[in-house]
Amino acid sequence: MIEYLDLIMFAALMVAVLSGFPVSFSIAGVAIGFAYLGWMLGVMDVSLLGALGQRAYGLIGNQVLIAIPVFVLMGAILEKSKIAEDLLDTMGRCFGQLRGGLGISVVLVGTLLAASTGIVGATVVAMGMIALPSMLRAGYNPALSAGIVCTAGTLGQIIPPSTLLIILADVMSNAYQQAQYEQGKFAVEALSVGQFFAAAMLPGLLLVVLYLLYILIRGALRPTDMPPADFGLARPDRHEIVAAIVPPVLLIFAVLGAILGGVATPTEAASVGAVGALLMAGRRIGINPRLILIGAVALVLLGLLAGAYPVRLQRSDNGVLEWVIGAVYALLAIIGLGAVVLALRAAIRTKIIHEAATSTLTMTAMIFATILAAGFFSLVFIGLGGEERVAHLLENLPGGPNGALLFVMLFVFVLGFFLDFVEISVIVLPMVAPSLIIMGHDPIWLGVLLAINLQTSFLTPPFGFSLFYLRAVAPEEITTGHIYRGVVPFIALQAIGILLIWVLPSIATWLPSVLF
Template sequence: MNLPLDLLMFAALIAAILSGYPVSFMLAGTATIFALVGWLVGQFEPALLGALGQRVFGLLTNDVLIAIPLFVFMGVVLEKSRIAEELLETMGRLFGPIRGGLGVSVVVVGALLAASTGIVGATVVAMGLIALPTMVRNGYDPKLSAGTVCTAGTLGQIIPPSTLLIILADVMSNAYQQAQYEQGKFTIETISVGQVFAAALFPGLMLMAIYIVYLLVRATLFPASAPALSRLSDLPSTGEVMRAVVPPVLLIVAVLGSILGGVATPSEAASVGAVGALLLAGARSESRANLIIAGAVAFGLVAVLAGAVPVRLQRSDTGAADWALGALMTVLVLLGIAALLQSIWRAQRRAILAPIVTSTMTVTAMIFATILTASVFSLVFRGLGGDARVEEILTAMPGGPQGALIFVMALIFILGFFLDFVEISVIILPLVAPILILMGHDPLWLAVLIAINLQTSFLTPPFGFSLFYLRSAAPKEITTGQIYRGVIPYILLQIAGMAVIWLAPTVATWLPGVVF
């Protein structure tokens, strides 16, 4: 009788990850060991490993994944330059006089930071250092405060642009293509990052609205848990609000607008975000920022002119107007480059350039190492017959396609207690997503449901990453038990949000249908 090596391989991986050793090494090591064992017992064909080189090359040349380090860089710049901190302080003073207003400000800032950074850890730590002590000092229930900060920070997973959505777009696109091949189709449709961003936008805003309604209702029913600030003299001026809010909003519009408007690919939009974040950091660092502001305007004009009046000086019928326009755009580009260089110089002088680059490289290396080694794991797992077993399990589920989807969502939710979103996305989803799509589930709708489920994995005790991030930044009087109890209502709200999207798929599918 053949050993169920595929099941043993998956169980061994979970046990290895829980040992605390780096996930990428566990993925590659487990795959290597079980490939050898499978070959010795005659259940694995080692010639399959010849496909590894092609898989690695395909990953490193994947245009979609190029956007990841650029979005990470954008988020790290905003964190290190204290733009996020100023936004949080200003919004807290603006909403503070409302009962429950401090909590509302944390949710709003979490959404803005999510749309401009997409980095959960940076958002949670920043709000844990600034907002959490303020909330507790003003009489907020410690459990409510901790749960609100944790949950608002995870909005970076579902509100675009986010690293999770980029990875999901790549995984779901491959799964969609695989499902179409198995259906015998030769004209293959794909899913773009822009479509996934569009699909996730309304659900992300819906979750934000659910959190705000919960906070306001709770503050009304239990006023002592979320009192209003007593001092009205600290209200920010209109200028302070504009200075804190407008730069991140402009960055969001530039990045998301260029993607959803079809002007730029996700990689190009990510580069816009990276450059824009550097210019914002440079303009904020010192009072005199005329050159940087002029450079930002120049880059914007170049983008508009390039789209409206393309310059092609190599054509034989080029006239004086074309040469004049080309000269103008050259001057604008040089002005923008000068502004960018000044921003880099200011970042270096403030000693934040090295931490920015180091953090970007660390996060990017972790993500790509996990994706690369997960490709090795999935290849060996399929070689041992794991994909056939997964298909057999899902098709045998009672309830048909809905029962199979409930099982997968429950599995992802449970694995979220122990695994990171990257690991779940690149290990589990390539196995189950093609089967679910073949059963008739819309790939974009499925991607949004899974994204919200993975977002919940950041909140679920005992290994939710947001809980750890907040624990490292929270004041000593906030206990771990209070953090755990504080996120439970928000986990239930997350499940309610998933139920809404499940019952009303148009929440996720309407916008990509209109835009694309």
């Protein structure tokens, strides 16, 4: 019994999490209980817990994870300012007259919102409240409608900028460094968030293509499931399309372009995104669009010019040209700051900032508390010999490296029925990732496969978060059974996407190899 204490600890964690008690407290409580039990039974050196303070300090000062609250704030501002509603309305009127057009518009809007907000709950709720009633009114199959909304909403987990990818980048980078140490390499390499963002771009778009193909094929084979929407939708004019789509697209290019182009770190790019989201919110809530546009252009010009020709006015050898350029930069900064202040005042007046800050604080506290508790759990698990057991298990599975990876993918998939992606990422993956990397799997490719697998956990009953979000806002005619049945085909599409990336690793590895 004592030699299986690590396995019993993991089983106890599952029971504690499923009990409904707050996750971070459940993880920490199980760790404390089994640390004391292991010490009492003489199978654990309790001095190992001395590393807990170091882990907490490392978490607080982690330059990668600092980007999470800023990206969450960016998404929260966009959510609270109802920008998703404009997108859904415009895209629905663009494609509504086609067979399956409303489904196509939901997937495309989900893609844009994923790349600009990255918040699954906000996207699913917005589309569940706005798009789902329109789909039902047009005669769409209820289960299919629910499945499309749930699945489109989860794209925020795989398309950058994504909280999941930031956490995975940190976990996989640590695992990669640990694997290098175990292989005797002491000049270790690290992996960046930018590499994982680049690696996830094409796989994310691949999933979008699979969803769209499924909608088009099902619309052709079973036209009664997705009839054209013919209840008086007026097609939007060019101005409406530009006003709804261009600002989010420009924000996406500003954030991802800065990271992938090496111009800014993820935290700096997230700050740019938060300012951009604030300007978009200001335009949405009544600030003169020309003032917002002038301020945005001034800030973009300032970033580009200062990057191309930096000026340091404190230097004694500056000439007239440097002082003139410095004055121009100062003027651009003042114009941009003026637009930001106007947008901020409007956002404070309409309580958007209050709601966004509360949402950001809640989500950030949950994520960081879970990561901190998971660090405690992993220390105790290592002390009880769990790390050696996991490595031995993976090394002795039939099929070699591919067999071990298949086992881990299936294990993560099953855990996704019951656990959140944060818990799986920070508890399970640090145990298995180093062994898989030592076996020869590319860490970036491995991270993308795991990211899509974890994205699927939002769709798998009974505890898929997207299912809960949609259940809370769905019309009365949508039952829980409809939602569960509706996501099944899309879970199969997720599996097809994983299989394609497994067979063709270059889908995930090509873009980061070119950019980095």
